Amino acid sequence: MKYTYTEQKDTRSGFGAGLAELADKNPNVVALCADLIGSLKMEKFIEKAPERFFQIGIAEANMMGIAAGLTINGKIPFTGTFANFSTSRVYDQIRQSIAYSNKNVKICASHAGLTLGEDGATHQVLEDIGMMKMLPGMTVINTCDYNQTKAATLAIADFEGPVYLRFGRPVVPVFIPEDMPFVIGKGIMLQEGTDVTIVATGHLVWESLLAADALEKEGISCEVINIHTIKPLDEEIILKSVEKTGRIVTAEEHNYIGGLGESVAGMLSRKRPTIQEFVAVNDTFGESATPAELMKKYGIDSDAVQAAVKRIMKR
DSSP, X not given: OOOOOSOEEEHHHXXXXXXXXXXXXXXXXXXXXXXXXXXXXOHHHHHHOGGGEXXXXXXXXXXXXXXXXXXXXXXXXXXXXXXXXXXXXGHHHIIIIIITTTOOOEEEEESOSGGGGGGXXXXXXXXXXXHHHTSTTOEEEEOOSHXXXXXXXHHHHTSOSOEEEEOOSSEEEOOSOTTOOOOTTOOEEEEXXXXXXXXXXXXXXXXXXXXHHHHHTTTOOEEXXXXXXXXXXXXXXXXXXXXXXXXXXXXXXXXXXXXXXXXXXXXXXXXXXXXXXXXXXXXXXXXXXXXXXXXXXXXXXHHHHHHXXXXXXXX
C-alpha cells in the first residue's frame, strides 16, 4: 500500500493543534466552547490566548448567537462542542443567525458518527452532514486523520464564510503527509485504479485504502479518492475517475440518506449516470459499543467496502 502509518491519533487532537497554532498566527481568531474544553482539545489555545476564549457553558444555542455577533467586528469565531450539539440542537440558530446572513463562523464538531462509541445513540449523530449541506452557503468538511484535521483547521481560518468542520473521537491511523496542502473543495487522489472508483470521507478513507489493498490481491483495481470537502463537492475529480472505471462506491460514517453518497449520486445523475453502491449506515440509530464493533455491525468498515466493490463488479 502506498499510504502507511507509524502512529495513531484522534482527529479532534488535530483540531486542537491547529487551533493552538492559530492563536499565534491570527489575532482575529477567537474560540468558544460549550463546557467541553478537554473533549475538543482547546486547552493549548486557552493557554496562549486566554483573552480570546469564551466558555459559554451548556448553552449551545447561545454560543452560536454569540459567535455570529463576534463576526460583526471582524473576529473569526471557532465554536466547539460535540457534532450532535453543534447541529441538531442548534439548527435554527445556525440557519437564522449564521447561514442566512453568511456570517464567518467556523462550527467545529467533534465526536461525530458511530465511532463516538460507548456514549450511545443519543450522542452518535449520523445526519449532521445532510443537515449542514442543505444550508445555502455552508461549506462542509469531514477530515480523515490528525494531519488533515490540523490542516483543515488552519485553512478555514483564511476562508471567508460559514464552515462546518466535522471530526471524531477515536484514535485512527495518521497517514496523510503532514505537508500535504489542504485545499477546500478539492478532493485528493490517493490511489489510481481501473476497475472501480471508491470515494470516501472521514474515517472511511483509511478503511477504503485497506479494502483496496485487499482487493488488489484478488485482481480488482480500485481508484481511491479522499473527498474531505463534501460541499462544495469536487465534481471534476469524481467525473474524471468514473469516466475511466464506470463504477463507483461511496463510503462514509453517516446515514446513507443525506450524506456524501447522496451528493455524489445526485451529481452523477445530472452529469454522467453511473452505477453506485453505498457504504453507509442504513437509516438507523446507533447503540453503545466500541467503535470497531459498531463499524462492523453497521457495515462501515473495510470488509463492508470490499463487499460493496464485489457487488458492483457483478452488476
